[in-house]
Amino acid sequence: NDDISETSQAEGVEPSTKTVNKRLMAEIENELTRLDGPKTNMGKKLANTFGGGLYNTYETQEQRDVALAEAKDLNGVNPGVCFVGSLFSFGCAAACWVLVNYITDIFSARPIDLDAVYAVQRLSGLFRTVVIGIFALLSGFCGVNGLGLFLLSVRVGYGVLIGELDPTPVVTKNMMDKYEIDEKGAVNL
Incomplete structure (x- = not known):
C-alpha cells in the first residue's frame, strides 16, 4: 500500500505523542489560537465572560438549537x-x-x-x-x-x-452579579 495517509496500528497500541508532526501541529494550533484570540488581559476576560465573541465557533449544534429555541420562545412577552x-x-x-x-x-x-x-x-x-x-x-x-x-x-x-403563551415576565439572572466593583469604582470581571 503506497498511500501514506492510511496507517495501520496494532490493537491497543497508541501512537507516540512525542513525534515531530504532533509537536508541530500543537505549535501551529497554539499560534493560531494566539493570533485569533484576544491580545490583552481585558480581552481574555471579556472573551471568557461572553463565550468567545459574537461568532462562537466552539458551540455544538445542540447548543445552537437550544439558543434558537430560546430566541423563538414568546413566553414573557406582554x-x-x-x-x-x-x-x-x-x-x-x-x-x-x-x-x-x-x-x-x-x-x-x-x-x-x-x-x-x-x-x-x-x-x-x-x-x-x-x-x-x-x-x-x-x-x-x-x-x-x-x-x-x-x-x-x-x-x-x-x-x-388560547393558553399557549404566558405573558408573565421570565425571571433571568442579573448580569451585574458577575461583576465586582472595587472601592475606586472600577469594574472587575
Whole structure:
C-alpha cells in the first residue's frame, strides 16, 4: 500500500505523542489560537465572560438549537406592551411623513436660484434630495417596525387567549452579579 495517509496500528497500541508532526501541529494550533484570540488581559476576560465573541465557533449544534429555541420562545412577552410600542412607532412614522411633506413644500416654494454658480445649484439640489430621502426612509423604517410590533402583539395576544403563551415576565439572572466593583469604582470581571 503506497498511500501514506492510511496507517495501520496494532490493537491497543497508541501512537507516540512525542513525534515531530504532533509537536508541530500543537505549535501551529497554539499560534493560531494566539493570533485569533484576544491580545490583552481585558480581552481574555471579556472573551471568557461572553463565550468567545459574537461568532462562537466552539458551540455544538445542540447548543445552537437550544439558543434558537430560546430566541423563538414568546413566553414573557406582554401583548399590551407590543401594541403600545407599535402605536408609538406608527406615530413616529406619521410624524416623519408629515415632516417630509412640509419640507417638500418649503423646497418647492423656494426654488434654487438659476443665477447661482452651477456647483452651488447642484449641491443645493443634492442637499434637498438627501434631506427628503432621509426623512422618507425614516418614515418607512418606523412604519415597518410599527407593523411588525403590531403583528407580534396580535400573535402573542392570540397565544395568550388560547393558553399557549404566558405573558408573565421570565425571571433571568442579573448580569451585574458577575461583576465586582472595587472601592475606586472600577469594574472587575
